[in-house]
Amino acid sequence: GANPLRDELAELRVPEERLRYVSAKKFAELPLSRATLGGLARGKWARMTEIQRAAIPHALAGRDVLGAAKTGSGKTLAFLVPVVEKLFREKWSRLDGVGALVVSPTRELALQIFEVLRVLGAQHDLAAGLVIGGKDKGEEGQRIARMNILVCTPGRLLQHLDETAGFECNGLQVLVLDEADRILDLGFKATLLAILDALPRTRQTLLFSATQTRDVRALASLSLKQPQYIGVHEHS
Ligand code: ADP
Ligand code: MG
Numbered sequence: 001g002a003n004p005l006r007d008e009l010a011e012l013r014v015p016e017e018r019l020r021y022v023s024a025k026k027f028a029e030l031p032l033s034r035a036t037l038g039g040l041a042r043g044k045w046a047r048m049t050e051i052q053r054a055a056i057p058h059a060l061a062g063r064d065v066l067g068a069a070k071t072g073s074g075k076t077l078a079f080l081v082p083v084v085e086k087l088f089r090e091k092w093s094r095l096d097g098v099g100a101l102v103v104s105p106t107r108e109l110a111l112q113i114f115e116v117l118r119v120l121g122a123q124h125d126l127a128a129g130l131v132i133g134g135k136d137k138g139e140e141g142q143r144i145a146r147m148n149i150l151v152c153t154p155g156r157l158l159q160h161l162d163e164t165a166g167f168e169c170n171g172l173q174v175l176v177l178d179e180a181d182r183i184l185d186l187g188f189k190a191t192l193l194a195i196l197d198a199l200p201r202t203r204q205t206l207l208f209s210a211t212q213t214r215d216v217r218a219l220a221s222l223s224l225k226q227p228q229y230i231g232v233h234e235h236s
Pocket of ligand 1: 044046047049052069070073074075077
């Protein structure tokens with residue numbers, strides 16, 4: 001063919017993207033927007049953790065990811081960096097509605113993700129919201145229809161998908177299922193299935209979990225398309 005390197009990679013079945021960034025150790029070595037690099041600098045996140053090094057290049061290339069890494073390994077940025085970059089690359093604006101959903105098992109974890117997103121995304125022109133209940137649902141429903149990135153607990157998200165007029169995620173670009181094992185352990189399996197049913201199928205999905213259980217694999221096969229499997233077990 002016209003590109004011997006590409007042909008060789010195809011033969012070796014090594015994804016080109018992976019080869020290109022396989023040596024990247026710092027966020028600054030990745031092809032990221034200035035706004036994201038600015039947010040990372042503000043958060044003092046310079047060197048990537050192992051799961052970030054392994055997952056982010058695949059996610060930036062648009063692939064679905066099934067990532068397993070223990071608590072404290074840096075999974076939050078492993079999905080938030082690809083989320084904000086995807087919307088940046090799509091020239092997502094405040095008028096475009098919901099472009100990304102992050103589903104988290106508990107309010108506390110959702111709040112932590114939201115705090116990281118606030119720092120990471122501060123220089124992007126995107127509106128982010130928390131959907132975790134505990135507030136007036138009507139008021140929350142009016143607010144979230146105008147948001148671009150929502151960090152949600154499963155029950156509250158499904159409630160809005162079912163009941164809030166004007167809240168639709170038809171343009172959804174990226175779905176993140178964080179701590180999928182815990183979501184399932186907490187009994188949200190049916191809720192998750194109903195959420196998946198209500199969302200468009202053409203989207204990128206990033207599924208993270210601390211452990212790989214049978215339930216997680218079943219959820220992965222329902223929600224992911226030809227995912228990259230990434231397991232990080234060593235110290236990061
Ligand atoms: P996990 O979701 O895997 O449990 P977190 O995303 O919550 O892990 O990150 C755990 C801790 O590591 C947090 O305090 C976070 O700020 C920090 N952290 C994550 N990524 C980096 C990084 N690249 N550089 C420095 N600290 C990081
Ligand atoms: Mg986490």
